[in-house]
Amino acid sequence: MTTIEKTEKKEERVIARIVNTINQLDESLRSLDKIEESSKTQAIKKWYEEKKAMHEIKKILHEVGRYEQYDEKELEQWNTELTKIIETK
Numbered sequence: 001m002t003t004i005e006k007t008e009k010k011e012e013r014v015i016a017r018i019v020n021t022i023n024q025l026d027e028s029l030r031s032l033d034k035i036e037e038s039s040k041t042q043a044i045k046k047w048y049e050e051k052k053a054m055h056e057i058k059k060i061l062h063e064v065g066r067y068e069q070y071d072e073k074e075l076e077q078w079n080t081e082l083t084k085i086i087e088t089k
Helices: 003-034 039-063 074-087
Strands: none
Touching: 003 039, 039 074
């Protein structure tokens, strides 16, 4: 297998992982739409799901050297922020 073929395969795997992440996000958002909750609670949950997906995409791109601003602790910070929001309700 040539270097170009290896690179193409690697890119295909990265794209597949990103597509999978987006599909998971879409499914999560559809599931949340089916649940009857206050619009504020639902909006917060959707925000969190979107943040998780973006974090995963950044991680994928970082792993292949295409995104250098990836912060491993970013998701942990969002979890903390979400916990604070929920506790103040």
